[in-house]
Amino acid sequence: MIRVLLVDDHAVMRSGFRTILEAGGDVTVVGEAATGAEAVAAASALDPDVICMDVQMPDMDGLEATRRIVADPALRAAVIVVTTFDRDDYLFAALEAGASGFLLKNAGAAELVSAVRVVAGGNALLAPEVTRRVIERFAAGGASPSPASPVPTRGVTEVPPGEPLTERETEVLRLLARARSNAEIAQELYIGEATVKTHVSNILQKLGARDRVHAAVIALRHGLG
Incomplete structure (x- = not known):
């Protein structure tokens, strides 16, 4: 089973994601968090395989939470940033923070489940809407996915x-x-x-x-x- 932590300040959104993911049969939601600070604490306590991370949250945003989680050598979770906002600043900040995926909240149920499976398998995944923009930006030398993993x-x-x-x-x-x-x-x-x-x-x-x-x-x- 793929162990998932859901991070979003809207309880209804977390509930919807839980229902979608657990219907797949190979995913279990081991915890939820409503802020970035709660996400960091929950990641340490629950040791999930994948974290679905919102961006705009009180206390600490999802980008900072992602940085802290990815930087912690004791944690193995892969982070998928899931946001309503199709913004380049969020996209590239998420990749630079070490996120393994970037998905928009308007994604279909099958796309969400597939994203969790992909990053749990050690691969990266981007929403189809943003893939070409990322490739073009990287190709132009305008960004790298993370300080620890520069583009070859x-x-x-x-x-x-x-x-x-x-x-x-x-x-x-x-x-x-x-x-x-x-x-x-x-x-x-x-x-x-x-x-x-x-x-x-x-x-x-x-x-x-x-x-x-x-x-x-x-x-x-x-x-x-």
Whole structure:
């Protein structure tokens, strides 16, 4: 079971998220918090796998709470910032704070559940509405996802000796740079989703990228978008 902590100053919103997430069968909500300070304390006490974090809250906002949680080596939780506001300042501040995901509250139920599963698996996830803006901003050198994880600048052809991208991996990377999902890549290349996942894993390893967003940045910087 994926253990989730819900952080939002509106009880109705937390209740709705709980109902949606627990209906999936593989997620359990282990706690709730209404402020950033409560979130930090609850994260330490409950040790969740994933935290769904609002931004605008009393006492301490979600961005500061995210910074503190991610910076604590004793905590393993991945944070998804979930907000009503589609604002670049919130988006990039969340990534710089170390959030693993950014989702808008108008997301569908399936999208919320999928986001929790994705970040629980150690991957990053961005709302489709903001993915391209993030890639373009990173590609222009205007932001990095977090001080501890700068965007790699190594070129596609400068991967470690003996580990060049294969022709198929290059095709997959081009589609990543266009914000395609694994399912979309599989459909376009006429291969299985499991094969796509393997290619993506190999690409991240060879490029030294933390996640698919970083890989897409590298691709754009080298004309593969």
